[in-house]
Structure formats: structure tokens, C-alpha cells
Amino acid sequence: MATIKDIAQAAGVSLATVSRVINDGPKVGSDTRKRVKKIMEEMGYRPNANARALVTKKSASLGVVIAELHDPFFAMLAHGVESVTRKNNVQILLSAGSIEKETELRAIETLLEHRVEAMVVHSKALDDKTLVEFSKQVPGFVLINRYIPEIANRCVWLDNVTGGRLMAEYAINQGHEHVAVISSQYRIDDPNQRLEGVRTAIKHANLVLPESMIEYATPDQEGGELAMQNLLATGAKFTAVLAYNDAMASGAMTMLQDHGIAVPEQVSVMGYDDVLLAKYCRPKLTTLRYPVEMMASKAAELALKYASGKKPEEGLTFKYTPTIIKRDSVVRV
Amino acid sequence: MATIKDIAQAAGVSLATVSRVINDGPKVGSDTRKRVKKIMEEMGYRPNANARALVTKKSASLGVVIAELHDPFFAMLAHGVESVTRKNNVQILLSAGSIEKETELRAIETLLEHRVEAMVVHSKALDDKTLVEFSKQVPGFVLINRYIPEIANRCVWLDNVTGGRLMAEYAINQGHEHVAVISSQYRIDDPNQRLEGVRTAIKHANLVLPESMIEYATPDQEGGELAMQNLLATGAKFTAVLAYNDAMASGAMTMLQDHGIAVPEQVSVMGYDDVLLAKYCRPKLTTLRYPVEMMASKAAELALKYASGKKPEEGLTFKYTPTIIKRDSVVRV
DNA sequence: ATAATGGTTGAAAACGTATACCCTTTGAAA
DNA sequence: TTTCAAAGGGTATACGTTTTCAACCATTAT
Known part of the structure; x- marks a missing residue:
């Protein structure tokens, strides 16, 4: 796979210039820009997300921890997250931790190894202390379907x-x-x-x-x-x-x-x-x-926002209240 | 976050030694190994997956392309994949491409940027040629719910x-x-x-x-x-x-x-x-x-296998046939 | 003519890890 | 005693990017 170096060589410019073209940086002449772009196209160049993440310390992906995908509840949750990640050109890194302490922990840790700075996690087995600890390590750590007072502003939950x-x-x-x-x-x-x-x-x-x-x-x-x-x-x-x-x-x-x-x-x-x-x-x-889907979207937005440097406001939390949907299975007696 | 360098310094050894300890490499004495491990524990060291992927050219994650997560069919598909990735300590990188040419393409390309060498893709909008092309770039490229003769051995499909x-x-x-x-x-x-x-x-x-x-x-x-x-x-x-x-x-x-x-x-x-x-x-x-779930697991196994260097056999394909499940909505007339 | 400016470009370092290669020590075989 | 192999460990480079800093060139103002 072609690297930035190959492009530079082919275009007769330096690495820096190519990088600037890729990122729509400012300091490059319009003719050079055009030429480099053409060569990138021809050689089928694709930036290496790993190298990028390494040097920028930004991962361009959001971690999601859920229990089981084939539970419709979690499928909706994942979908809610997905709808906002797509808008923001962010990738989803998915970890399933089946409501067991060990696996939930493992799931979060794997995400941490990938240095995601935004996470939407659904955890039931881990205790408050552990989660609070994680929230200190990950700027965009957000809990869904759980409320922990110490990190209330990172909780999107249902009453x-x-x-x-x-x-x-x-x-x-x-x-x-x-x-x-x-x-x-x-x-x-x-x-x-x-x-x-x-x-x-x-x-x-x-x-x-x-x-x-x-x-x-x-x-x-x-x-x-x-x-x-x-x-x-x-x-x-x-x-x-x-x-x-x-x-x-x-x-x-x-x-x-x-x-x-x-x-x-x-x-x-x-x-x-x-x-x-x-x-x-x-x-x-x-x-x-x-309203899981809506809540999950909210959680994802929050995670992305916190991850991008915005500090969570004190004393704020995201509580949702369920509403009755009247259909046919209940009747007056 | 602590790096390998910090560990090395704290333990009074070289980077190489620490790296060997992490990867259970051979050339390190048992006492040093123990000491380094202890320090890693203390400092809460976590290997940086991006740096790793960069140098080893292996991504430790499997890409999944599906249409919509809240469609139960895709939820089952994702679950089938997840069950095998979990066993293999592989992460899932999820992309949704809602049966539209543009988004499906974008989904695969994003995965490519992450240099995943294993992919399970459900694509309906992209044409055969494009997919065959991708299969040449990605060793572990596997299609699910689609059959393309030229890459029959990378297709897990239903008749x-x-x-x-x-x-x-x-x-x-x-x-x-x-x-x-x-x-x-x-x-x-x-x-x-x-x-x-x-x-x-x-x-x-x-x-x-x-x-x-x-x-x-x-x-x-x-x-x-x-x-x-x-x-x-x-x-x-x-x-x-x-x-x-x-x-x-x-x-x-x-x-x-x-x-x-x-x-x-x-x-x-x-x-x-x-x-x-x-x-x-x-x-x-x-x-x-x-049997989506079973098929998805098969596809994931296949993707991982091909990605690890095993060449697909010629003339092989993975065709499944649906069976009738008799319940109550059909009656003899 | 000279200096100053602004726009382009390049060289080099850094990110965190893995590994090929080299060096040292030690104990045993010759 | 010399020689050697094996074990343990270190040095340095590479992976593909981004980014800082400095350099260059062509204008334009003095």
C-alpha cells in the first residue's frame, strides 16, 4: 500500500507538502496541491489511521461497550450511537462484555489500548469505583443506563x-x-x-x-x-x-x-x-x-464533545423518564 | 499514559527487554521478567494498539460492514461475528453503510484506512468488480449474503x-x-x-x-x-x-x-x-x-484464517440452504 | 538598490512499539 | 588454560504520519 513517502517521491515534493495536501493544510500552492491530489488518486493512496492516531494522539473512533448484540435493546443502543458517529466521520470500536465483571473489564481495557478518547459504555457488573477511575483516564467516558453521583454529568440514564x-x-x-x-x-x-x-x-x-x-x-x-x-x-x-x-x-x-x-x-x-x-x-x-436510541445518540454526542476538550458541567446529568405507550394488552376492569 | 520507555526507565532495563516481557519473548531472565511485570502493573501500563499495529502491520481488529444495526437481521449477523472475535481476542471495527453505493464504499474505505486485514462485509449496493478489487487488497476479505463467482471462496451465502x-x-x-x-x-x-x-x-x-x-x-x-x-x-x-x-x-x-x-x-x-x-x-x-448467526460466525472465522496467511482454496464456496420452520401461520386447505 | 514581506516548501524530530543485530557474561567442553 | 556456545540484555532502526522551524523565492515598499 502506497505511503505518503511514495506520493512525495512521485510528485517530486516533500513529505510535509503531501501531508498538508491530505489535511487541507494552508501553506501549499494551488498547482502543487492539484498535482499531488492527482497522484494520490492514481496510486490509490489511503492514509494509515494507525500512524495518524499515534502521532496526533487522537483516535478517530469511539468505543462502545454493550452486553449482547442480538438483544434488541442493545441493537437499538448501538444504532443510536452509530447515527451520530456516522455524522462525525468517526469509527465504532465495538466490545461486548456479557454482564460479567471479567469481560466488561476486558472490554473497556481493550478500548483503552486503542487509545479511544470517547467511549459509550453500558456496564452493569463493574462497581462504581472502577468506573469512576476509568472516567478519569478517558476524557470522553460516558455511561449509559446507569447513574453514578460522582460522575453524574457523564451519565445518560433512565429513571x-x-x-x-x-x-x-x-x-x-x-x-x-x-x-x-x-x-x-x-x-x-x-x-x-x-x-x-x-x-x-x-x-x-x-x-x-x-x-x-x-x-x-x-x-x-x-x-x-x-x-x-x-x-x-x-x-x-x-x-x-x-x-x-x-x-x-x-x-x-x-x-x-x-x-x-x-x-x-x-x-x-x-x-x-x-x-x-x-x-x-x-x-x-x-x-x-x-427511548434508548435517542439516549444512545445523546451519549455519543456527549462522549465526542468531552473527548474534544469541552469540560463536563458540574451538577448536570442526563435523566430520561419513560412514558406509557397504550396499546391493547391492558384493559379496564 | 505510561509508555514502554517509562517502564524501562523505572525498571532500569532497555526498551527491548520490556517489549520482550510484554510479548512473552524469549531472551529475558525470569527475575527481570518478574520485576518488569510488577512495574508495569504498578504504573498501569497499557500497550498502545496503534503503535503496535503500525510497526507489526497487523491490526488485531476485524472490520464489519452492515446496513443498519436496528434491523434484527443485522443484529444477529453482528452477534455471530462477535462470538468468534471474542474468542480470538480481536476487536470489532464497525461500519454501517445503508445499502447505498456511496456509504458502503465509504464504510469499506474507512476500514481500509485502519489497515484491518480481516473484514466481513455485507454489501448490496456495490458492484461485483469493486468488491473483487477490494478482495485483492485485503487478505481476509469475506462477503456475507452474497455470491460472486470470481471470489467464490470468500463468499458465505444463502441459496x-x-x-x-x-x-x-x-x-x-x-x-x-x-x-x-x-x-x-x-x-x-x-x-x-x-x-x-x-x-x-x-x-x-x-x-x-x-x-x-x-x-x-x-x-x-x-x-x-x-x-x-x-x-x-x-x-x-x-x-x-x-x-x-x-x-x-x-x-x-x-x-x-x-x-x-x-x-x-x-x-x-x-x-x-x-x-x-x-x-x-x-x-x-x-x-x-x-441461519445468519452461524453463517456470520463462519464468515468471521474465514476472514481471520485468510488474514493470517492461509490461502483460500480454489473452487470452494460456502453455500447455506434455508429450511422450513413450521409454526402456526400456514394451514392446509 | 535594498530591505521587508508573504507565500511555498523542505528537513527533521516525534509518537510508541517491535525486532534484527551486536555485545557481554558465564559455564562447560576441549 | 583456551575456546565456544548459550543466555541475557542493549542499540538502533523502522513503521507512516504530523508538525515545528527554518529556508527559499518572488514581490513590493522604502
Whole structure:
């Protein structure tokens, strides 16, 4: 592959001049510029991004850490990031760290080795201290779907407690007095926060949520099916089910229908996230909209901004609140 | 950030020795090795991937070109690649090129600037010649979901003609004599090939597929709805619909149901791809399984293998054939 | 005519790493 | 005792860029 040196030789100029032409630098005559450009074209020259990054200490790529790409939630997240990197001519360096301490750490470290100065990271397994530490090393370090007070201005997050509350309040307003909850079995913040919100609303309405009405499982369709199966097996009575996410809600609906229980006529079901399948499944899912894509774009913009030298403002944070999307899976009772 | 030089100074050894320790090179005593390692640990040393790539001419990352991340198909593709890059300690450099000539080209070129020697590219807009040209420049250049005879051994692809045929044959075997087709409006190979297969099967069964029974739209749920709407508007009679993909099939089902037409009792619907939503939607979609994830893993392995110097074998190619997944959206008539 | 100016260009150092090649020490074989 | 090989370690160069500084040339103002 042709280097800057080859071009210089062919054009009969120095390395410096060629470099200036490449970067649209100021100090080069228009005829020389034209000639050099022509030769670059002819020889199919492509600047070496690695050499560039080495000397400029700027990497022209943004690191992204997520859990699993085939989870629609993360696919949307990645897409949100991608839409802004594309605009800024920045490359995405992708690392997957499957909600495990070891892999998440490894993912971030690899990105660090590439000297990316902007990063959008989704981390659930790493503790606050570690992440704060990283944020000191990387100017454009931004967390998504997580809130850490010390670096509040680097956090783009969803108010899950309010989300849980909204969910429960809506169900209650529709007249449901016996609600069951299907939660995620992972010991991370999200399910706990959502559950906390649900509990608050229920208490406030002078209702009760016995532990036996809460089932934990993997946050996917199978988990939803399993959880619902368990709920039905206990013989518990409920007219509404609040699920941790849309996939679990969908699984729960399937299981209800398989038991001859009509949704929403006999049991209402609510999801969370509003991923694609919420619109696809039947009945269409009433759910909470999690604007991941928008948030991811915001996070990417933030990362790029901080990376370019702008200092984050103190006392600022980027909190989003989910909103209820009313579709067909919840009915007034 | 600490460099190799800082480590060398702190440890009182030369750069070369430190470098040897980092790379587990041979010529260094076990006590020195231990001492240097300790210092690296203390100073939080991280090798600079750019400098490394520059001098070794190896990039330690694999380039991926896809259209849109939030399309579940591409999310699965990316996931398939990711599973093998993770095993090989290779980073993913992601470029999205939204089925447009300009952006696809730009995506590949950016990757080239990063000097990745392994690439998995999904390109529909670029012509054969351009891609063949790229394959000469990049040792580990592998195409997915496309077949180009000249570089057959770098293609991991699905036999779409056979897929289309299988679809139609299955519908016909279930007794359907009047089938409609909902295809993608994009002028790329896939829809044409699938349609070709469908036509073959129909002709072979002595049936007819009038042009009026084929609708074209964007390959998503909205497109499926629109296409079905048009089909219904023409008053055409059909008992089965073959869709270009699962999203369109799902949209078509919605529209049918909205018109009070029962699926599958009155009209059967078939999808293609078997993405997640095929299992989620109601009725569950009978569809053709496109093993993207497996194929993407294969492509990544191939790319890495070729990149590491192994020459592709002549006359070899990686063709996959879709299989029918029978669920609930097709019924015998 | 001379000095000053401004626009072009080139030489060289630097970025952080890997490695080919050379030097030293040590112990054993001759 | 001499010779030699092996092991351990250092020196210097290269990778492909960007950028600072200085030099050159042709004008123009004095």
C-alpha cells in the first residue's frame, strides 16, 4: 500500500507538502496541491489511521461497550450511537462484555489500548469505583443506563423508579387491585429500581404486593413463560401482570394464552422498553417507552464533545423518564 | 499514559527487554521478567494498539460492514461475528453503510484506512468488480449474503432461489392454489432470487402467478401492511401469502386481521429469515430459517484464517440452504 | 538598490512499539 | 588454560504520519 513517502517521491515534493495536501493544510500552492491530489488518486493512496492516531494522539473512533448484540435493546443502543458517529466521520470500536465483571473489564481495557478518547459504555457488573477511575483516564467516558453521583454529568440514564411507579399506577387506575410482577433474576440495579417504583405505587394505593406474587427469571421470552407458569402454578389470583421487559411480557402472554386465559380480557399484561416486538406481538403490548436510541445518540454526542476538550458541567446529568405507550394488552376492569 | 520507555526507565532495563516481557519473548531472565511485570502493573501500563499495529502491520481488529444495526437481521449477523472475535481476542471495527453505493464504499474505505486485514462485509449496493478489487487488497476479505463467482471462496451465502422454491412448494403442498407474493422494493438480488424460486415452483405445479398478485414495498412491517392493503384493494383472491421477510409477513398479518380476515384459517402467511419476531408474533410465523448467526460466525472465522496467511482454496464456496420452520401461520386447505 | 514581506516548501524530530543485530557474561567442553 | 556456545540484555532502526522551524523565492515598499 502506497505511503505518503511514495506520493512525495512521485510528485517530486516533500513529505510535509503531501501531508498538508491530505489535511487541507494552508501553506501549499494551488498547482502543487492539484498535482499531488492527482497522484494520490492514481496510486490509490489511503492514509494509515494507525500512524495518524499515534502521532496526533487522537483516535478517530469511539468505543462502545454493550452486553449482547442480538438483544434488541442493545441493537437499538448501538444504532443510536452509530447515527451520530456516522455524522462525525468517526469509527465504532465495538466490545461486548456479557454482564460479567471479567469481560466488561476486558472490554473497556481493550478500548483503552486503542487509545479511544470517547467511549459509550453500558456496564452493569463493574462497581462504581472502577468506573469512576476509568472516567478519569478517558476524557470522553460516558455511561449509559446507569447513574453514578460522582460522575453524574457523564451519565445518560433512565429513571427506573419512576418507570416502575408509572406502570403500577396505570394498572391501578384501570381498576386492577391484584397485580403480579415478573422480574429479572439478575442482581443488577434495573430490576430492583423498577420493583421499588411498583411497590411505592401499590403502597400508596393502599394495596398489597405479597412476595408470592413476584417471580424472577431470565429477562427473555423463555423467562417470561417460566415465570408465568410458576405464577399460575401457585394458584395466585391476579388481573394484571407487570413484566420487567417486553420479551418477558410476551412470554407471559404466550403462557397465559396456552392456558386458555384471554389477554387482556381476563388478565392484562404490561411490558417495559417498547422494543420492536411490542408492536409485533398480539395483542399489541401496552408498555413503557424507553427511548434508548435517542439516549444512545445523546451519549455519543456527549462522549465526542468531552473527548474534544469541552469540560463536563458540574451538577448536570442526563435523566430520561419513560412514558406509557397504550396499546391493547391492558384493559379496564 | 505510561509508555514502554517509562517502564524501562523505572525498571532500569532497555526498551527491548520490556517489549520482550510484554510479548512473552524469549531472551529475558525470569527475575527481570518478574520485576518488569510488577512495574508495569504498578504504573498501569497499557500497550498502545496503534503503535503496535503500525510497526507489526497487523491490526488485531476485524472490520464489519452492515446496513443498519436496528434491523434484527443485522443484529444477529453482528452477534455471530462477535462470538468468534471474542474468542480470538480481536476487536470489532464497525461500519454501517445503508445499502447505498456511496456509504458502503465509504464504510469499506474507512476500514481500509485502519489497515484491518480481516473484514466481513455485507454489501448490496456495490458492484461485483469493486468488491473483487477490494478482495485483492485485503487478505481476509469475506462477503456475507452474497455470491460472486470470481471470489467464490470468500463468499458465505444463502441459496435464495432454493429458498423461494421451498416456500412456494410448501404452500402448494398444503393445497394452496392461489398464492400472492409480497416482495421488497429494493432493486437488489435477494428479492429477485427468492421470487425466481417461487416462480419456478409455481410453474412446475402448473399454476400461475399473475403480476397483479405481487406487491412491492419496503422490507419492514409498514411495507408489509401497505402491500397487503394494496393486495386487498385489488380484490384479488388468494389463500396464501409469501412474504419477503418476517417483518413484512407480520405486517401483512396485522392488516389481514384488521380487515377481519382470520390468519391462518382464511389466509395462510409465510415469512422468511426466522428472526426473533417470528416466534413472538401471533399466530407464530411459519417461515424459512436463515441461519445468519452461524453463517456470520463462519464468515468471521474465514476472514481471520485468510488474514493470517492461509490461502483460500480454489473452487470452494460456502453455500447455506434455508429450511422450513413450521409454526402456526400456514394451514392446509 | 535594498530591505521587508508573504507565500511555498523542505528537513527533521516525534509518537510508541517491535525486532534484527551486536555485545557481554558465564559455564562447560576441549 | 583456551575456546565456544548459550543466555541475557542493549542499540538502533523502522513503521507512516504530523508538525515545528527554518529556508527559499518572488514581490513590493522604502
